[in-house]
Amino acid sequence: MHSGPGNPDDWVTVAQVIRPWGNRGEVAAISLTSLANRFDTLREVYLFGENGPLGEEQPRHIESVWENRGRLIFKFLGIDTITDAEQLRGAEMKIPLAERPELPAGEYYxxxxxxxxxxxxxxxxxxxxxxxxxxxxxxxxxxxxxxxxxxxxxxxxxxxxxxxxxxxxxxxxxxxxxxxxxxxx
Known part of the structure; x- marks a missing residue:
């Protein structure tokens, strides 16, 4: 995994948190990627707010992700309550640009x-x-x-x-x- 946040041009946003979901620390998010199966293998993301990284500059481990009515529901390690999840409202989920999957010839991000x-x-x-x-x-x-x-x-x-x-x-x-x-x- 990438060593941490740096130049904004080195990142790509893959989803954005909308709000808490349920009472176990899950969050609802919208996908910002056109790759339908993007989240099947994604295990870590960096969370960014308006002023940069949220919390420590370390990746957040994704415990699970599933779809509900067109929204993605994420459960992150260490985010276990509604109060914890509320802190992530509006956060952008980013990955290092270098970690995007390579596309076939003739396809472009x-x-x-x-x-x-x-x-x-x-x-x-x-x-x-x-x-x-x-x-x-x-x-x-x-x-x-x-x-x-x-x-x-x-x-x-x-x-x-x-x-x-x-x-x-x-x-x-x-x-x-x-x-x-x-x-x-």
């Missing part, structure tokens, strides 16, 4: 796409990826334009995003005619 420069196939800069929108299907990149204006929405499809180089922080797109104009209305 949404957080890795954020900040990538988007250029068209002629080399003209369109902007930078601000966010990923899950609109069903293949998803949509919300791109902060190089000039002023509203974000440009670009479908994340292989026919449009023709080259993706996360390490170089660059996405080359072949936009359908009129897509930029539609975004500027």
């Amino acid at each position: 949404h957080s890795d796409l954020a900040g990538c420069e988007v250029i068209d196939r002629n080399g003209s800069r369109i902007g930078r990826v601000r966010n990923w929108l899950d609109e069903g299907g293949s998803g949509v990149l919300s791109v902060e334009p190089a000039g002023n204006g509203e974000d440009v929405l670009i479908p994340f499809a292989t026919s449009i995003c023709i080259e993706i180089d996360v390490k170089a922080r660059r996405i080359v797109v072949d936009l359908p005619e009129g897509l930029l104009e539609i975004n500027r209305r």
Whole structure:
């Protein structure tokens, strides 16, 4: 496991605590990962509040995790009462970036796409990826334009995003005619 909290860019948030659950120290949380089975093998997380790590800068051991009505229910070692669990309300569960599972070729973590420069196939800069929108299907990149204006929405499809180089922080797109104009209305 990682040696402890450091640079915020070295972490990825996998879930966020909503509230205590039951009377045995469990907490309800929402998953912030698109990997359906992400929590099946996860045994430790770091808990962060608004001002950084909660408690000691050590990982929290997950005793159990299960799903209930679309929420994840976590039981952490040493969190045994509602009062203990209340201290975790709003906390983000993070893991070191280096511990994310490797994805198959052609698949990307949404957080890795954020900040990538988007250029068209002629080399003209369109902007930078601000966010990923899950609109069903293949998803949509919300791109902060190089000039002023509203974000440009670009479908994340292989026919449009023709080259993706996360390490170089660059996405080359072949936009359908009129897509930029539609975004500027």
